[in-house]
Amino acid sequence: MKYMFKFPDIGEGLEEGKILEWYVEKGQSISSGDSLVKMETDKVVTDIPSPKSGIISARYGSVGETVHVGNVLVEIDIEGIVGEEAQSIASETVQKTSFEQVEEKGFGVVGTMEVAGDGAFLPASGEGKMENKTVSEAAATKPTGRKVLATPVARAMAKDLGFDINIITGTGPGGRVSKKDVESFRPSKVPAQAKALSNATPEHDIEIVPMSQIRKTIAKNMSRSKHNAVHMSVMDEVEVSDLVDMRAKLKLEYHDKGISISYLPFVIKAIALSLKHHRSLNAEIDVEAGNIIYKNYYNIGVAVDTENGLVVPVVKDVDKKSILELAIELNAISEKARDRKLTLDDMKDGTFTITSYGSIGGYFAVPVINYPQVAIFGIGKLAQKPIVQNNEIVIGNVMPISMSVDHRIVDGGEVARFLNEVLSYLHDPIKMLIL
Amino acid sequence: MDYDLIIIGAGPAGYVSAIRAGQTGLKTLIIDEKYVGGMCLNWGCIPTKSIIESAKLYQRVKTADTFGVDGVDVDLLHFNWGKVKKKTNTSVRKLTKGIEYLWKKNGVEFIQGRASILSDHKVEVDQRILETKYILISTGSKPAVQSTFRAEKTIEIESLFGLETLPVKPIIYGRGSTAVELALFFKFIDIDPILVLTDTPILPIDDEFINMQVDKILKKEKIKVFPINEISVRDAVIVYQEKEYEYDAVVNSSLRMASLPPMPNEIELTDGFITVNEHLQTSIPNIYAVGDVNGKSFLAHSASVQGLAAIDHIHGKVEPVDFLLHPLNIYTEPEIASVGQTEEMLKAGNIEYRVSEFSLNANGKAIIEGNNNGLIRVLHETKYQQVLGVQIVANNATDMIAEASLLLEMEGTIYDLARSVHAHPTISEVFMEVGMIGSDTPVHN
Numbered sequence: 103m104k105y106m107f108k109f110p111d112i113g114e115g116l117e118e119g120k121i122l123e124w125y126v127e128k129g130q131s132i133s134s135g136d137s138l139v140k141m142e143t144d145k146v147v148t149d150i151p152s153p154k155s156g157i158i159s160a161r162y163g164s165v166g167e168t169v170h171v172g173n174v175l176v177e178i179d180i181e182g183i184v185g186e187e188a189q190s191i192a193s194e195t196v197q198k199t200s201f202e203q204v205e206e207k208g209f210g211v212v213g214t215m216e217v218a219g220d221g222a223f224l225p226a227s228g229e230g231k232m233e234n235k236t237v238s239e240a241a242a243t244k245p246t247g248r249k250v251l252a253t254p255v256a257r258a259m260a261k262d263l264g265f266d267i268n269i270i271t272g273t274g275p276g277g278r279v280s281k282k283d284v285e286s287f288r289p290s291k292v293p294a295q296a297k298a299l300s301n302a303t304p305e306h307d308i309e310i311v312p313m314s315q316i317r318k319t320i321a322k323n324m325s326r327s328k329h330n331a332v333h334m335s336v337m338d339e340v341e342v343s344d345l346v347d348m349r350a351k352l353k354l355e356y357h358d359k360g361i362s363i364s365y366l367p368f369v370i371k372a373i374a375l376s377l378k379h380h381r382s383l384n385a386e387i388d389v390e391a392g393n394i395i396y397k398n399y400y401n402i403g404v405a406v407d408t409e410n411g412l413v414v415p416v417v418k419d420v421d422k423k424s425i426l427e428l429a430i431e432l433n434a435i436s437e438k439a440r441d442r443k444l445t446l447d448d449m450k451d452g453t454f455t456i457t458s459y460g461s462i463g464g465y466f467a468v469p470v471i472n473y474p475q476v477a478i479f480g481i482g483k484l485a486q487k488p489i490v491q492n493n494e495i496v497i498g499n500v501m502p503i504s505m506s507v508d509h510r511i512v513d514g515g516e517v518a519r520f521l522n523e524v525l526s527y528l529h530d531p532i533k534m535l536i537l
Numbered sequence: 538m539d540y541d542l543i544i545i546g547a548g549p550a551g552y553v554s555a556i557r558a559g560q561t562g563l564k565t566l567i568i569d570e571k572y573v574g575g576m577c578l579n580w581g582c583i584p585t586k587s588i589i590e591s592a593k594l595y596q597r598v599k600t601a602d603t604f605g606v607d608g609v610d611v612d613l614l615h616f617n618w619g620k621v622k623k624k625t626n627t628s629v630r631k632l633t634k635g636i637e638y639l640w641k642k643n644g645v646e647f648i649q650g651r652a653s654i655l656s657d658h659k660v661e662v663d664q665r666i667l668e669t670k671y672i673l674i675s676t677g678s679k680p681a682v683q684s685t686f687r688a689e690k691t692i693e694i695e696s697l698f699g700l701e702t703l704p705v706k707p708i709i710y711g712r713g714s715t716a717v718e719l720a721l722f723f724k725f726i727d728i729d730p731i732l733v734l735t736d737t738p739i740l741p742i743d744d745e746f747i748n749m750q751v752d753k754i755l756k757k758e759k760i761k762v763f764p765i766n767e768i769s770v771r772d773a774v775i776v777y778q779e780k781e782y783e784y785d786a787v788v789n790s791s792l793r794m795a796s797l798p799p800m801p802n803e804i805e806l807t808d809g810f811i812t813v814n815e816h817l818q819t820s821i822p823n824i825y826a827v828g829d830v831n832g833k834s835f836l837a838h839s840a841s842v843q844g845l846a847a848i849d850h851i852h853g854k855v856e857p858v859d860f861l862l863h864p865l866n867i868y869t870e871p872e873i874a875s876v877g878q879t880e881e882m883l884k885a886g887n888i889e890y891r892v893s894e895f896s897l898n899a900n901g902k903a904i905i906e907g908n909n910n911g912l913i914r915v916l917h918e919t920k921y922q923q924v925l926g927v928q929i930v931a932n933n934a935t936d937m938i939a940e941a942s943l944l945l946e947m948e949g950t951i952y953d954l955a956r957s958v959h960a961h962p963t964i965s966e967v968f969m970e971v972g973m974i975g976s977d978t979p980v981h982n
Contacts, residue, residue: 253948255923262921281923281948 403452548575550828551675554844559643678829704786711790877926
């Protein structure tokens, strides 16, 4: 029988991916779990494994082509079932895919693997002509997320305009989405405006380059953050001579073991300790439900600059790890990030983010929150500066820091108290060891 | 404050508003100078349909032998007006009793008397001045006075149901669906009426199709239709195209004018009707006007819906009434019903549309019943295929139109009609058939 394997939704709001390399050819025999294709998706390059054993009977898409979630990637002839039986099972299989796949997450595509159905919502009666879809196909839709009530015309209209009807707020009875609601819906994207602002025309010397997946994702996430969070920033300086000494000693000691010790693990530790006393900085807001979700786990995202763009791998459970363990882990993820080997798992579930732009340059910045987190901590360029100590001007090691928080959850006083604690650890790092 | 809400007029706008107001916790008083149920129940929808039903049955019994029922002697058939009146009164009494029960159940007070609005918060009735937060005017309408014919010959519709004997050479004077229905009523009971049309088209609506259907029915029944500017009147005769026609009564079915209660001058009027905004507020915002009195529609169900919307608005819900979703029913034979936009409206709105029709001639049940004279007509826009208007000519079109109302309310498409399975044999199958035609998948066409 033929099995249609569709590009799975591997989570994190992924919508499309680019084919980087095919591992299989038409006619090739494969086993369940074998890699089929290398895809560049939002921020990661990952191999997509086959969910079935069999022979590849067709391959869709060539290298460099963008594939949307739900599009068929390959057709696999599954051994042992042929003829009419195969046809009937095949159509059944297509319908069942979304449910089967959930159980097959052992195959190791990152995150929970689900094949998108023919649509995440019931099709409008008017969408396409009737011959396009059978009722049973339409019924085999993915039972995930919020599914709104909507009138047939509202569905057709949303589809036509490229909106996901499930994110439109309905004003009709029972929250039903009507034509009027779709008409008044404004997606949060601002491409039209951006276009209007551009004065670059083909007469000028310009180069038009399609956005990479990473760039698209960064653009989307940054807009989402600025659109949703109410940014408030605070900046300060801390004298870190003790930390400089301590780090210099450790750096030397571990250099031979191949472990590079930066300031970052110290900062992570200081933040982890402080977050425990300032819960609102390790939280999330659920506006719709009117709740604040406090997180009792501490996963710190670390912004890593790569030549392809910014990625933010996450160091998990930092409160339970020693500074050395953090250093080792940071070495590993930075390397993975630069080699584009991060998986979505490596970037999931962050609760707080640190950006150390100072390692490249700049004293102060106004960092953008990694939404839906509520705070981001920026480390500026460490420099020797004159400071006042015991009424005398001496040379100090000064670390500038910048921090942005979502003022909807966190008030100024709380940020200041949090910062005081973090900076006191950085100023006097021995404190971190006894706590 | 004595009340949260005082409603003036207990017709379908007022009585429904009163029930909803009571249900939603408003201390409510309803005042009417005459009848509970207003025009609709007492001399409008209910009694006219009751006598038309009797007249239609009288006609149908005459066709018994074509259905294989012998023994009906057509010569012995007699339309007994006394019994028809009695049956009509029984229906009316039953329905008005029901209203009073619902008021009581929901704590609504009722005063029979003439109310005057003194100011935005004061209403006078029975020499008492009552204070209220809100006022709802639902005093309805009355036909314009006819002055073409002698006054003593005039029968107002209100008094038609009290007549000892029916006129034998009646003139139906006026325009609109009531005039058409009354002309047909007389025709069906073997009385030859003359319909003196006060204006054209017959129905005061911008819909050529529906007006054409009415014309067709009047022609088929051979009803004399004389435009008023082509007749001259002498004592007991009218002259039309140099021919004299006797008459013994003039049933006044003129277009309606607002029945206004005494009220402050600040309440503005448009063409004699109370001006209201989309939330049915008058120029004094805590005073609402719903139903015929605001001139937006002369349909009982529309009046009720407006009343409910006004009560919702008092409670802070702001959903404007969509008058296009109120079906128009004409109790002719066959009946005519329409909901949504007409072809003229779609043209005026520059909406690209398509018309699909299916005739009752191809419908099994209609043929069985001998009622295959008619059709369904669906107008849908061509972008999303949304159905925007439905018109039906069929023996039971006035009931069938409900399916179209639901479809329009739900913003359904032509595909939804095609996909809804309709039982066979039923006349409603025409919905599915016309849906298939509109989506280019016709079966019985």
